[in-house]
Amino acid sequence: MNLKAQAYGSIAFIERNFALIKRYIGWEVVFLTYNIVNALAIGLIGARMGKDMVLYLVVGAMVWGFLSILFHEISESIAWERWEGTIEYTFMAPINRFTHLIGNCLHAVTYGVIRSTLILVLVVLFFGISLKGANLPALVIILIVSGLSFVGLGLIAAVLPLLSTEKGAYATHIFEAVLLLVSGVYYEIEVLPVWIRPLSYISPATYTLRAMRAALLQGTGLGELLPTIVLLLVTGSILIPLGIIVFRQAEFYAKKTGKLKRSG
Amino acid sequence: MKEAVKCEGLSKTFKRKEKVVALDNVSFTIPKNEVFGIVGPNGSGKSTLIRILSTLLIPDNGYAQIFGHDVVREYSKVRPLINRVSVDAAFFKGISAWENLRYAGRLYGLGSKETKQKTLDILGQLGFDEKRYYEPLENLSRGMQQKIAIARAFFTAPMLLLLDEPTTGLDPRSKMEVQEFVHRAMDSNGLTIVLTTHDMKEAESLCDRVAIIIKGRFVALEKPSTLLKKSGKSNLEEVFIDITGKEWKEIEYES
Ligand SMILES: Nc1ncnc2c1ncn2[C@@H]1O[C@H](COP(=O)(O)OP(=O)(O)O)[C@@H](O)[C@H]1O
Ligand SMILES: [Mg+2]
Numbered sequence: 001m002n003l004k005a006q007a008y009g010s011i012a013f014i015e016r017n018f019a020l021i022k023r024y025i026g027w028e029v030v031f032l033t034y035n036i037v038n039a040l041a042i043g044l045i046g047a048r049m050g051k052d053m054v055l056y057l058v059v060g061a062m063v064w065g066f067l068s069i070l071f072h073e074i075s076e077s078i079a080w081e082r083w084e085g086t087i088e089y090t091f092m093a094p095i096n097r098f099t100h101l102i103g104n105c106l107h108a109v110t111y112g113v114i115r116s117t118l119i120l121v122l123v124v125l126f127f128g129i130s131l132k133g134a135n136l137p138a139l140v141i142i143l144i145v146s147g148l149s150f151v152g153l154g155l156i157a158a159v160l161p162l163l164s165t166e167k168g169a170y171a172t173h174i175f176e177a178v179l180l181l182v183s184g185v186y187y188e189i190e191v192l193p194v195w196i197r198p199l200s201y202i203s204p205a206t207y208t209l210r211a212m213r214a215a216l217l218q219g220t221g222l223g224e225l226l227p228t229i230v231l232l233l234v235t236g237s238i239l240i241p242l243g244i245i246v247f248r249q250a251e252f253y254a255k256k257t258g259k260l261k262r263s264g
Numbered sequence: 265m266k267e268a269v270k271c272e273g274l275s276k277t278f279k280r281k282e283k284v285v286a287l288d289n290v291s292f293t294i295p296k297n298e299v300f301g302i303v304g305p306n307g308s309g310k311s312t313l314i315r316i317l318s319t320l321l322i323p324d325n326g327y328a329q330i331f332g333h334d335v336v337r338e339y340s341k342v343r344p345l346i347n348r349v350s351v352d353a354a355f356f357k358g359i360s361a362w363e364n365l366r367y368a369g370r371l372y373g374l375g376s377k378e379t380k381q382k383t384l385d386i387l388g389q390l391g392f393d394e395k396r397y398y399e400p401l402e403n404l405s406r407g408m409q410q411k412i413a414i415a416r417a418f419f420t421a422p423m424l425l426l427l428d429e430p431t432t433g434l435d436p437r438s439k440m441e442v443q444e445f446v447h448r449a450m451d452s453n454g455l456t457i458v459l460t461t462h463d464m465k466e467a468e469s470l471c472d473r474v475a476i477i478i479k480g481r482f483v484a485l486e487k488p489s490t491l492l493k494k495s496g497k498s499n500l501e502e503v504f505i506d507i508t509g510k511e512w513k514e515i516e517y518e519s
Pocket of ligand 2: 310312429
């Protein structure tokens with residue numbers, strides 16, 4: 001298949017994933033409600049400490065929500081295919097693994113950006129916060145750029161459900177929990193014990209959170225945020241190909257050992 | 265044009281708690297346009313062979329070629345040429361036949377219009393009620409789901425179809441409809457079919473040649489009529505007993 005056909009093929013995954021969301025729309029409403037309430041509840045912790053504290057916490061909830069969505073949508077799109085047994089049909093189709101994975105990632109990013117924006121808007125309305133001084137374009141740019149790194153991590157995590165449906169899901173959750181702890185989602189990483197901090201420095205979420213807080217709270221300009229943006233871009237452009245390579249290796253291993261099969 | 269399928273010394277062992285030899289040095293070729301049957305009891309290695317041909321499993325030894333392309337090294341050339349039906353109709357059960365097929369079509373570069381038209385045509389021939397096309401698949405019977413699986417495999421116009429027990433577990437009527445459909449499809453130009461089955465009568469009526477597989481080995485490979493003539497038996501089931509010294513059912517219980 002040529003490039004155009006491959007690009008066209010990635011639509012398959014976006015369309016399919018949205019069809020699944022539509023089908024389980026009830027759960028969608030539940031998760032969204034939960035996310036919103038969670039963001040509000042976390043924001044309320046800072047209510048007595050002023051608007052900046054509220055925003056500080058809300059950015060944490062928002063970025064965390066975004067990261068979790070990317071992470072889950074990507075690895076669950078593989079886990080789901082394994083449960084249903086359709087993974088064999090997807091794998092034997094004349095479509096690049098790159099197209100397949102990028103299709104799933106595009107869906108996850110679109111979906112994540114929509115949800116995160118929605119949460120931010122609702123929180124701002126709820127607390128009646130003025131965003132006058134904030135640098136909103138920078139906020140969006142950082143969110144999207146950080147998405148690249150999170151997508152890369154998601155791809156690496158997607159290897160786990162590929163090799164083992166159940167144990168893979170456990171491992172994905174633990175990986176995510178570690179990220180939550182080390183990335184300074186609701187606090188500055190300086191409060192962490194020193195021995196944990198090296199992990200903070202390698203987590204792309206740490207830099208994302210810092211930059212988003214700067215843009216939202218201090219209205220920091222794009223020029224000043226550029227190093228972080230570049231850093232996130234570079235991390236993303238390493239992690240995504242790495243994720244795809246690791247995934248393809250795992251696919252090869254699964255085909256060698258017969259791990260793809262569900263039954264029959 | 266090369267043979268549709270050529271296998272040489274294919275072997276596959278699974279290493280779990282115990283080693284299971286699923287395929288043991290299997291060699292055969294299938295000329296274009298043939299319907300090639302593989303019959304054997306549960307666990308004899310039929311699906312393993314189909315999976316290797318589908319580029320989903322890498323053999324330990326030997327090689328398999330499809331229209332001259334190696335299934336391991338040249339999988340990207342093989343994939344556009346093949347499609348498959350397995351015993352379990354693997355679908356996203358929560359969404360409709362239409363949504364599942366639209367997804368499948370896109371993977372093969374087909375647009376939604378083309379997909380709808382082609383799959384509805386095939387499903388019509390299979391006696392599938394069009395109204396149920398838009399219902400979540402989990403509401404449909406196994407027979408109906410299997411018909412959708414047949415449509416998914418045929419509508420991408422593969423040159424080689426791998427039908428892995430497409431009729432096992434179907435109600436008699438669905439089974440007949442599927443068999444009739446396969447029978448009609450056999451006449452279409454350039455289609456080669458590999459059909460595994462449990463059902464000796466199905467093999468006898470649909471296949472040009474039949475391989476009998478036991479414990480991962482081909483123990484016979486002939487035209488059904490030749491098998492019958494050579495053994496002097498009146499049906500394949502008896503031939504099977506003759507070759508293995510065992511009842512068909514006995515072998516099933518063993519595995
Ligand atoms: N992916 C796999 N992992 C482990 N064992 C397998 C796998 N696939 C098949 N087997 C084993 O290999 C043997 C042959 O299986 P299979 O090819 O599915 O037989 P059939 O399709 O004829 O019933 C069986 O013993 C089965 O348990
Ligand atoms: Mg089988």
